Amino acid sequence: KIVVLDGYTLNPGDLSWEGFENLGEFTCYDRTEEKDIVSRIGDAELVITNKTPVSAETIAACPNIKYIGVLATGYNVVDVEAAAARHIPVTNIPTYGTTAVAQFAFALLLNICHHVQDHSNAVFQGRWTAAPDFCFWDFPLMELAGKTMGIIGYGRIGQATGKIAQAFGMKVLAYDDYRNADLECETMAYASLDDLLEQSDVISLHCPLFESTKGIINKGNIAKMKDGVIIINTSRGPLIVEEDLAEALNSGKVRAAGLDVVSTEPIREDNVLLKAKNCLITPHIAWAPLESRSRLMNIAVDNLKSFLDG
Ligand code: NAD
Numbered sequence: 001k002i003v004v005l006d007g008y009t010l011n012p013g014d015l016s017w018e019g020f021e022n023l024g025e026f027t028c029y030d031r032t033e034e035k036d037i038v039s040r041i042g043d044a045e046l047v048i049t050n051k052t053p054v055s056a057e058t059i060a061a062c063p064n065i066k067y068i069g070v071l072a073t074g075y076n077v078v079d080v081e082a083a084a085a086r087h088i089p090v091t092n093i094p095t096y097g098t099t100a101v102a103q104f105a106f107a108l109l110l111n112i113c114h115h116v117q118d119h120s121n122a123v124f125q126g127r128w129t130a131a132p133d134f135c136f137w138d139f140p141l142m143e144l145a146g147k148t149m150g151i152i153g154y155g156r157i158g159q160a161t162g163k164i165a166q167a168f169g170m171k172v173l174a175y176d177d178y179r180n181a182d183l184e185c186e187t188m189a190y191a192s193l194d195d196l197l198e199q200s201d202v203i204s205l206h207c208p209l210f211e212s213t214k215g216i217i218n219k220g221n222i223a224k225m226k227d228g229v230i231i232i233n234t235s236r237g238p239l240i241v242e243e244d245l246a247e248a249l250n251s252g253k254v255r256a257a258g259l260d261v262v263s264t265e266p267i268r269e270d271n272v273l274l275k276a277k278n279c280l281i282t283p284h285i286a287w288a289p290l291e292s293r294s295r296l297m298n299i300a301v302d303n304l305k306s307f308l309d310g
Helices: 034-041 056-061 080-085 098-114 116-124 156-167 193-199 219-224 242-251 290-308
Strands: 002-004 026-028 046-049 067-070 148-152 171-175 188-190 202-205 229-233 254-259 279-281
Touching (some): 034 056, 056 080, 067 290, 098 156, 098 202, 098 229, 098 254, 219 242, 242 254
Parallel strands (some): 002 046, 148 171, 171 188, 254 279
């Protein structure tokens, strides 16, 4: 028995579930609220989730679970320790969205640098740079060439983002626990976290959410950054202490932030960032082009087949 807890997030109808349907008795729920997780898993052996949490309590309450497949790169929605204690394998999908997420980090950054959205809105409101009521100084533009991008977490997506930054003429500083000296060149170097924070004009987050990375962007670390730094987060919301970022945005210490992820998703109405200055927020969609979702679906089916094949 296979249960998908939140199929809608992966497949709003433009992909087929056939690969899963061929592997067992298949049930797919569009979304599952927390109160329904245990009853919907029921006696299923194979649980597939994207964003719906599979906690230690859920694992304890569902003795038939034999496999948990996460339809995402980050697997923080599953209590992996509780799963391991029951010898339940948990699979994630590390590679499907590398290009998409790196491209999205730049979509956020370029919108911040060029105010594409603001300038277009102005035109649709009947304003043009020559008109007396509007001048492009309202939304100043910024070049990236010659600037430094600090990338925290230089894995697959971090490196793909670094390549785009280098193509834009930026210098890349990378902070990562694991260093691959082969990647270093004239325009890319590893750095300590403090050096990265002090020297970067743009900081982009690409490390996973671990206890060690939770809140890595906090008041103390923001104080070490250049005045007017730009922060991009397409990784996981809790990497940032949101109250501290909101304060820094409102004071101008941080020029702008582009965030695809927030601490609680969907975003809460009282999230301080909704009222902060110069903050772009998108609803965790960096991963979602059709190309990457079809890769994700194929790899998810392959993962499950590998498990069933032993
Ligand atoms: P990856 O495993 O290839 O890279 C992560 C890197 O972070 C690794 O190089 C690792 O050594 C490094 N790292 C681990 N702990 C660290 C620490 N304490 N300090 C600094 N670096 C550390 O993963 P990836 O494919 O590049 O994905 C990165 C993250 O992107 C995922 O964990 C996920 O949270 C996020 N993501 C978001 C979306 C989206 O739609 N917004 C989609 C896919 C992935």
